[in-house]
Amino acid sequence: MQKNHLKALFYLVLFVLTFFQTASAQIINQRAKIIKEYDSIRKVAPREKLYIHFDKTTYLPQDTIWFKGYLVNATLNSYSQLSGLIYTEMINANGEVVETLSLPTALGLTWGAFALKEERYPPGNYIFRAYTNWIMNFGDTYIFKKEIKILSVDAPIPIKVVKGQITTEKKPSTPTTNKSSKSEIDIQFLPESGSWLADLQQKMAFKAIDKAGKGIEVKGEILDSRRNKITSFKSNSRGMGYFTMVPQSTEVYTAVVADNFSFTKVRPKPQLNGTTIQLGNTNKSDSLSITLISTLQNQPLTLVGQARGVLCFIAHINANVQRKTIKVSKNIFPTGVAQIVLMNDKKQVLNERNFFLNFNDQLQVKTSSKVLTYGVRDSIPIQINVTDITGKPVAASFSMVVTDDNQVTKDTLNDENILTYLLMTADLKGEIEKPGYYFNQKNEQTFNDLDALMLTQGWVSYNWNLSKKPIFKAEKEYTISGKVTNIMNKPSTNAKITMLGKNKPTVIMDTLTNQNGEFVFDKLPLLDSSSFIIQALNAKGKTGTLGIEVNTFERPSINIAKKNIDEENEIVDSIAVERIATKNQVYQAALKNGILLREVKITGKKVIRGSKNLNGAGMASQILTEESLAPIYKKTLLQALQEKVKGFREGTRRKSNIRDFFVNSDQAKFIFDGIEIDFFYSPSGSSGNSQEYYDYVKAYLDYYNAEDIRGIEVLSDGYSFKYKSEFMHPMDERMYSFIEITTKTGAGPFLKKSANIYLLKPINYGSNKMFYSPRYTSATKTDKYPDYRSTIYWNPNILTNTTGEAHISFFSADKKGTYTVWLEGTDTEGNLGFSTLKLTIK
Structure with a gap:
C-alpha cells in the first residue's frame, strides 16, 4: 500500500532536493520557474498517445483488417479528454494514402475496419497509420505506425495430397546465423548521458545492426591507436550492450568485431571538459544512485528527474562542485520510461539519462476456459476476470482476438501489446525488437538488457516552447x-x-x-x-x-523508409505457404462436395460507370478506376496522368516546335464525358506561339483534381480506331492515343462552375462493419462448406462488470491445431491490462 500511496503522490507532490543549509532567494526563484514551466507545458501542450490493437498483421486479398484504438493522456494513461476524433490510414509502398477512415471516440475508445478489396489493395507491404489532429503538433513522435503485409494468393506453393488431405511441402528451415560480412554490420556508440569525458571511468553503450536494420549479436575488442587491447565487449541477441573504460583525450579507439574482423571507430572523441551523469540502478534496490561529474568552472547546475512530462524532483548543484552523488527513491516515479536531466543556469540541457521502472502495478487480467481442448465447430466459452493490484474488481474495456496458430503467428511472450507500447515503446526511438521480452522475463539478464535499450534507444522529450502556440486544434468530432x-x-x-x-x-x-x-x-x-x-x-x-x-484535411507528411526484410523472409514465407494452402483447401473441399462446379480465378474487366467509351465497357489499353485514383485524390488530373498512365509525357510534335502531350510516341487527344476538348479550341492565328495549344489543354488538366474523376481510359493501337474515325479528319494519317475521361458530374469539359457551389468528397467517417462469427447448431455443424478462418473471433467491445467479470463465447473452425486468445484493454483511470490463453482443437 505504501508504494501505491507514493505513486499517487507523484501527481500531487514535488520532491525537492537541495545540498545546503539555507536556499538563497535566487535558487528558490529558479526552482519556482522550472516548476511553473513544467506545469505550463502540460497545460498548453498536453500529449496524447494512441495504441492500436489488430486482429493480425498479415492478410490475404479480400480479408478485412479489424482494429481497436486506445487514445490516452500521455501523463496519466487515462483516456484522453482532449480529442474525440482519430484518423486511420493505409499507406502503400509508394507513400500513397490508399484509404482514410476517421473514427469518433468515446472515453478514448474506438474501433473500425478496412476491407482489403483486391483492386484497391494489391499484394505488398503497407503502413497502417493512426493519429489525432492534436498529435500532429508534435511531428512524427506520437503517430502510431504498424507494418501490414498483404500476401499474394498466386504465389507458387508446393502442394501434395496425403490420404485425401491437402498439405504443403515445407522446406526444412535453415538455422539463422549471426555471421555477416564486414560491410553488413553497423555499430553505433552512445556514451552514458551523451558525454564521454577523458580520464574518467565511464559506461559506453553500443548497438550493432545488420543490413536489414535488425539487431545482430556481436562480440569483440576495443583497441587503442597502437592496437593494444583496452577492453572487450559482447552484445545481447538484439545487438545491444555496454562496456566501461577510462578513455584518454589523445587516443583514437577502434572496435574490432570478432569472426568478420570489421573495424569501427569509437565515437565521439573523449572531451577534456564537460559534464556527465552516471546512474546506479540495480534490480533489487528501491532507490537510484545519481552521480554528477563536472569540470565546468563557476557554473551552478540543476538536476531534475521527470517522467511523462511531470517533474519528480529538483536538485540544485552549487558552482564548482566536481562530483556529487545523490539517492532518490524509485517510488517517486511511475511505471514507464523516466529521465534524469542536467541543465545549466540558462536551462540549457547538458546531459540526459533515460531509465525504465516497472512496479508491476497494472491490471491483473486472467483469461480462462472450462477446458483447454475442444473439437472442431465446438462452442468455446471464455471467462475474463480483472482486478487491480490489491485484488479489487475493476470495470474495464477490452478487445479480444482469437487466431489460428496454423495461419497466424502470435508470439505471446515477445510481441507488442498495450502495456509494452504505452509504457515503453512510445517513448523510445527506432524499432524495438521483441518488446514483450522486457516485461515477461523478469530476471537479472532482462534488467541489464532493458538498461542497454534505454542507453541506446532512449528518447523522451516533453519539452515545448511556451512562446509557440499549437498549430493543430484538438477535434471533438468530425465536421x-x-x-x-x-x-x-x-x-x-x-x-x-x-x-x-x-x-x-x-x-x-x-x-x-x-x-x-x-x-x-x-x-x-x-x-x-x-x-x-x-x-x-x-x-x-x-x-x-x-x-x-x-477547410480541407491536412494529413502529416509521409516518410516511407525502404526496408530490406531478408531477416523476416523465412517467417513471412512460411505464413504465406500455410495461408494460401488453406485457401486452396477451401476450394478443393467445396469442389469435392459438389458446392463448386470448378475452381477458377475470375479476372473481371475494369468498368467505368457512366463512361462514353466508343469500344464498349472495359475495352481500353489502360484503365484507371476511381479506386486507383483514390490515393492521389488531391492531385490534379495532369499529375494523375503523369503518375498513373504508362508512357504519358510532354514533348514537341514531330517536325515542329509545338508543345503537346503524348502517350509514348502517339499524340494524345482528350475526351471528357464523350466530348473532345479540341471542339472548343480557337487558335489565335499567331504562327510563332508554339505554347498556345499546350496551355489550352493544360488548363483543363490542371482544373480538375483526381477526386473529380470517376475513371480514365487510354485508347491506343487497335482501341483507337473508332475514336480516330469519330474525331479526326479521314486524311489524317498520324497515330493518336485517345484519353477518355469520365467525370463524376458527367457534365463534360466545361471549366466554369457556379461560384456559389462547391463539390466536396469528405473523408470516410465512422465504421459499422461487424465481424462475422458463425454459430453452429446440430443442423449446421455438419455443413459441407469448409470453415478455415484465420481470425476465429474478434470482439472490440468487451466490458467487465462491477465484479470485474465478462463472459463471451465463440465457435471453433475446421482446422485442427492450436488457437491463441489475445486480450488487452484499459480502465478509465489509466491502468492497462493484457492476457493470453492457448487452446487446442482436436
Whole structure:
C-alpha cells in the first residue's frame, strides 16, 4: 500500500532536493520557474498517445483488417479528454494514402475496419497509420505506425495430397546465423548521458545492426591507436550492450568485431571538459544512485528527474562542485520510461539519462476456459476476470482476438501489446525488437538488457516552447467547415449554406454563416464514399457572387523508409505457404462436395460507370478506376496522368516546335464525358506561339483534381480506331492515343462552375462493419462448406462488470491445431491490462 500511496503522490507532490543549509532567494526563484514551466507545458501542450490493437498483421486479398484504438493522456494513461476524433490510414509502398477512415471516440475508445478489396489493395507491404489532429503538433513522435503485409494468393506453393488431405511441402528451415560480412554490420556508440569525458571511468553503450536494420549479436575488442587491447565487449541477441573504460583525450579507439574482423571507430572523441551523469540502478534496490561529474568552472547546475512530462524532483548543484552523488527513491516515479536531466543556469540541457521502472502495478487480467481442448465447430466459452493490484474488481474495456496458430503467428511472450507500447515503446526511438521480452522475463539478464535499450534507444522529450502556440486544434468530432466571401473578398454574414450529400441515407443539412462568414456542419452521420454539393445563398436568398472555401484535411507528411526484410523472409514465407494452402483447401473441399462446379480465378474487366467509351465497357489499353485514383485524390488530373498512365509525357510534335502531350510516341487527344476538348479550341492565328495549344489543354488538366474523376481510359493501337474515325479528319494519317475521361458530374469539359457551389468528397467517417462469427447448431455443424478462418473471433467491445467479470463465447473452425486468445484493454483511470490463453482443437 505504501508504494501505491507514493505513486499517487507523484501527481500531487514535488520532491525537492537541495545540498545546503539555507536556499538563497535566487535558487528558490529558479526552482519556482522550472516548476511553473513544467506545469505550463502540460497545460498548453498536453500529449496524447494512441495504441492500436489488430486482429493480425498479415492478410490475404479480400480479408478485412479489424482494429481497436486506445487514445490516452500521455501523463496519466487515462483516456484522453482532449480529442474525440482519430484518423486511420493505409499507406502503400509508394507513400500513397490508399484509404482514410476517421473514427469518433468515446472515453478514448474506438474501433473500425478496412476491407482489403483486391483492386484497391494489391499484394505488398503497407503502413497502417493512426493519429489525432492534436498529435500532429508534435511531428512524427506520437503517430502510431504498424507494418501490414498483404500476401499474394498466386504465389507458387508446393502442394501434395496425403490420404485425401491437402498439405504443403515445407522446406526444412535453415538455422539463422549471426555471421555477416564486414560491410553488413553497423555499430553505433552512445556514451552514458551523451558525454564521454577523458580520464574518467565511464559506461559506453553500443548497438550493432545488420543490413536489414535488425539487431545482430556481436562480440569483440576495443583497441587503442597502437592496437593494444583496452577492453572487450559482447552484445545481447538484439545487438545491444555496454562496456566501461577510462578513455584518454589523445587516443583514437577502434572496435574490432570478432569472426568478420570489421573495424569501427569509437565515437565521439573523449572531451577534456564537460559534464556527465552516471546512474546506479540495480534490480533489487528501491532507490537510484545519481552521480554528477563536472569540470565546468563557476557554473551552478540543476538536476531534475521527470517522467511523462511531470517533474519528480529538483536538485540544485552549487558552482564548482566536481562530483556529487545523490539517492532518490524509485517510488517517486511511475511505471514507464523516466529521465534524469542536467541543465545549466540558462536551462540549457547538458546531459540526459533515460531509465525504465516497472512496479508491476497494472491490471491483473486472467483469461480462462472450462477446458483447454475442444473439437472442431465446438462452442468455446471464455471467462475474463480483472482486478487491480490489491485484488479489487475493476470495470474495464477490452478487445479480444482469437487466431489460428496454423495461419497466424502470435508470439505471446515477445510481441507488442498495450502495456509494452504505452509504457515503453512510445517513448523510445527506432524499432524495438521483441518488446514483450522486457516485461515477461523478469530476471537479472532482462534488467541489464532493458538498461542497454534505454542507453541506446532512449528518447523522451516533453519539452515545448511556451512562446509557440499549437498549430493543430484538438477535434471533438468530425465536421465540415469553411468560409463564404462576396465579390470583394469580404465575409458574407448570415449566408444560408445548404449541404446535399449522396450517402446512405441521403444527407440534407443547412446552416448560416457567422459574422466572419464561417460555417460548420457537425453531428454528421456515418459517411462512406460520400460526396456533397455545398451551395451558398446570401442573406437575401440570392446566389449573388459568393465564393465558398472549404477547410480541407491536412494529413502529416509521409516518410516511407525502404526496408530490406531478408531477416523476416523465412517467417513471412512460411505464413504465406500455410495461408494460401488453406485457401486452396477451401476450394478443393467445396469442389469435392459438389458446392463448386470448378475452381477458377475470375479476372473481371475494369468498368467505368457512366463512361462514353466508343469500344464498349472495359475495352481500353489502360484503365484507371476511381479506386486507383483514390490515393492521389488531391492531385490534379495532369499529375494523375503523369503518375498513373504508362508512357504519358510532354514533348514537341514531330517536325515542329509545338508543345503537346503524348502517350509514348502517339499524340494524345482528350475526351471528357464523350466530348473532345479540341471542339472548343480557337487558335489565335499567331504562327510563332508554339505554347498556345499546350496551355489550352493544360488548363483543363490542371482544373480538375483526381477526386473529380470517376475513371480514365487510354485508347491506343487497335482501341483507337473508332475514336480516330469519330474525331479526326479521314486524311489524317498520324497515330493518336485517345484519353477518355469520365467525370463524376458527367457534365463534360466545361471549366466554369457556379461560384456559389462547391463539390466536396469528405473523408470516410465512422465504421459499422461487424465481424462475422458463425454459430453452429446440430443442423449446421455438419455443413459441407469448409470453415478455415484465420481470425476465429474478434470482439472490440468487451466490458467487465462491477465484479470485474465478462463472459463471451465463440465457435471453433475446421482446422485442427492450436488457437491463441489475445486480450488487452484499459480502465478509465489509466491502468492497462493484457492476457493470453492457448487452446487446442482436436
